[in-house]
Amino acid sequence: xxxxxxxxxxxxxxxxxxxxxxxxxxxxxxxxxxxxxxxxxxxxxxxxxxxxxxxxxxxxxxxxxxxxxxxxxxxxxxxxxxxxxxxxxxxxxxxxxxxxxxxxxxxxxxxxxxxxxx
Amino acid sequence: xxxxxxxxxxxxxxxxxxxxxxxxxxxxxxxxxxxxxxxxxxxxxxxxxxxxxxxxxxxxxxxxxxxxxxxxxxxxxxxxxxxxxxxxxxxxxxxxxxxxxxxxxxxxxxxxxxxxxxxxxxxxxxxxxxxxxxxxxxxxxxxxxxxxxxxxxxxxxxxxxxxxxxxxxxxxxxxxxxxxxxxxxxxxxxxxxxxxxxxxxxxxxxxxxxxxxxxxxxxxxxxxxxxxxxxxxxxxxxxxxxxxxxxxxxxxxxxxxxxxxxxxxxxxxxxxxxxx
Numbered sequence: 001x002x003x004x005x006x007x008x009x010x011x012x013x014x015x016x017x018x019x020x021x022x023x024x025x026x027x028x029x030x031x032x033x034x035x036x037x038x039x040x041x042x043x044x045x046x047x048x049x050x051x052x053x054x055x056x057x058x059x060x061x062x063x064x065x066x067x068x069x070x071x072x073x074x075x076x077x078x079x080x081x082x083x084x085x086x087x088x089x090x091x092x093x094x095x096x097x098x099x100x101x102x103x104x105x106x107x108x109x110x111x112x113x114x115x116x117x118x
Numbered sequence: 119x120x121x122x123x124x125x126x127x128x129x130x131x132x133x134x135x136x137x138x139x140x141x142x143x144x145x146x147x148x149x150x151x152x153x154x155x156x157x158x159x160x161x162x163x164x165x166x167x168x169x170x171x172x173x174x175x176x177x178x179x180x181x182x183x184x185x186x187x188x189x190x191x192x193x194x195x196x197x198x199x200x201x202x203x204x205x206x207x208x209x210x211x212x213x214x215x216x217x218x219x220x221x222x223x224x225x226x227x228x229x230x231x232x233x234x235x236x237x238x239x240x241x242x243x244x245x246x247x248x249x250x251x252x253x254x255x256x257x258x259x260x261x262x263x264x265x266x267x268x269x270x271x272x273x274x275x276x277x278x279x280x281x282x283x284x285x286x287x288x289x290x291x292x293x294x295x296x297x298x299x300x301x302x303x304x305x306x307x308x309x310x311x312x313x314x315x316x317x318x319x320x321x322x323x324x325x326x327x328x329x330x331x332x333x334x335x336x337x338x339x340x341x342x343x344x345x346x347x348x349x350x351x352x353x354x355x356x357x358x359x360x361x362x363x364x365x366x367x368x369x370x371x372x373x374x375x376x377x378x379x380x381x382x383x384x385x386x387x388x389x390x391x392x393x394x
Contacts, residue, residue, distance in 0.1 A: 048196025048211045055190060055199045073208055080201045 001030040003100060004038070004062040005093050013093040017068020020050030026093045027062060030101075035093075050074030057083060066096050066105060069112030076111075120148075120267070120275045121391060122294035124318075126310025128281035130302045131330035131354065133157050134364065135383075136278035138371040139298075141243060142384035145274040149249035150290050152235065152262045157278050160369050163240025163247035171235040171250070171265045173258075174214030178205055182226035189218035189227060210257050235262035237269070248275075259286045267293035274393075283310075283317045291318065296391040297325040298351060303336035311339070315346065326351040326390045328383065349390050352383040 006022035007013045016022035025038040041056050042049035050070065054077040057065055064084045078085055086105035088096050099105055123136045132151070137160045140147040149155040176189070176198070187200040197211040198218060209232070219227045235252045250266040252259050263286060267277070270293075277294060280286040291297065297318045301311040311327070318325045327343055329336045332353040343350050354360070363373050370376045387393070 042196075045196055046194075048208060051196040051199050051208060051211070055196075058199075058201060073211075077199050077201050077206060080204065080206075082202070 001064065002060075002062040003028045003030065003064040003066065003097060004057055004060070005088075005096055006040075006065075006067040007093065008090075015066065015068070015088055015090045015093065015096060017090060019065075019067040019070050019074055020045075020053045022053075022067070025053075025057070025060075027060065028093070028097055030097075048073065051077060054078050054081075057081075064100065066100065067108075070108055071114050072111040073114075074111070075108070119295045119391070119393065120270070120277050120293055121387070122277045122279050122291055122297045122323075123300060124279040124287055124290070124297060124314055125281060125300045125307075126283060126312075126314040127301070127307045130300045130307050131328075132281070132300050133160075133278055134370065135298065135300050135328055135330065135354070136276050137161060137369065138380040139383055139387065140245065140276040141369065141371040142377075142380040143274070143276065143387065144245065145276055146246040146248065146270075147242075147278065148266060148270065148275045149247075149278045150263045150266050150286075151278055151280045152250040152252040152259045152266075152286075153280065155249040155251055155278075158238075158240075158247065158249055159367055161242040161247050163238075163242040166238050166240035169237045169239075169265075169269075170233045171237060171262045172231045173212075173234050173261050174216065174229040175209050175212045175232055176207065176216075176218045176227045177230040178207070179226045179228070182224045184224055184226075186223065188221045188223060192217050192221040210255075213258070214261075234258070235265075237262070237266050260289045263289045283313050287314075287317065291321050291323070294321070294323060297321075297323050298387070299325060299327045300330055301327060301339060302331045303329060303333065303339060308339055308342070312342070315348065324391055326387070329353045331356040349386075351386045351390060352379070354379055354383075 004025045004027050006016045007026045008016040013026050020042040028035045042053035045052050051073050054074040066086045066088050085108040123132050149157040190198040190200045195211050197208045199206045234256045240247045250262040279290040301307045326349045333356040
């Protein structure tokens with residue numbers, strides 16, 4: 001199970017509530033317990049940042065995304081993708097993984113406002 | 119000759135100056151503030167003819183598409199995404215460049231046409247009145263602005279521009295031969311005036327400044343203009359007469375008391391710009 005969390009800057013990695021304009025994605029594999037960092041290609045996009053980031057998540061074959069909120073375009077794509085979409089407070093990433101295992105993360109069922117992360 | 123009227127800050131009086139200056143100069147009036155083209159509220163043009171503004175977007179033939187994602191990868195504007203076996207198009211992000219059509223190995227993409235605004239041409243007070251109008255919810259104004267300005271005949275036009283110094287203003291300036299910057303004696307108006315001046319400098323266009331809502335408090339702007347060697351075209355005083363006429367949608371140039379202000383501006387415009 002691969003969990004992707006939108007994060008800000010440097011260690012210790014903390015969740016960034018923005019999806020399309022976050023710095024990177026922190027990806028954790030619950031089976032191998034390995035972690036990796038994926039630069040967010042949407043960060044410097046002129047427009048359609050959420051679309052670009054969503055495509056990256058699909059191509060990286062993640063199973064779960066934890067973020068603050070998703071814009072309308074990113075939500076449209078990810079809702080269709082079958083990836084589990086969860087929201088969380090800006091906590092440290094391992095804490096979020098623990099919360100996920102304990103079923104403490106809330107599902108994202110609707111999109112937030114457009115251009116919220118600009 | 120196209121004289122662009124811009125300001126940086128919104129609400130300094132671009133439309134007021136444009137409408138009344140076009141009447142004083144007896145030239146055509148062109149509104150390219152396509153998100154809010156308000157000049158027609160004063161000019162009330164008649165005999166209006168409408169032309170649609172069209173842009174391109176990709177149409178995907180599902181029988182030919184193999185979901186390779188080459189188009190989504192190549193799209194500079196992130197208007198395409200490949201989700202499982204489904205290609206999703208975000209039409210309003212598409213700039214109609216046709217890159218997706220070129221990179222598709224299956225020739226599954228053909229560009230189609232859609233409407234996203236209109237250009238209107240009418241008449242008022244024996245002059246032509248043009249305006250571009252962007253459809254509601256369309257995010258990109260540039261195609262409408264370009265359509266209005268590209269099709270103008272070779273005569274004199276006062277071009278009422280959008281506020282700010284964004285792509286929309288840059289596109290408007292690319293068709294201009296000179297620029298009049300309308301400002302007001304406030305810190306905000308002055309700040310944005312300086313941004314607009316820097317933009318016009320990059321186009322190497324002759325420019326002049328009109329100070330609107332002037333109340334004997336615009337010395338700081340005049341000092342700046344002197345330093346920068348930018349001619350002051352004139353001032354429009356902050357008076358109750360003007361505010362009242364404006365609030366009723368009246369044309370200031372048709373008010374006996376106010377008309378001389380715009381006649382004086384027009385004379386100065388002919389001095390500052392190479393007027394034909």
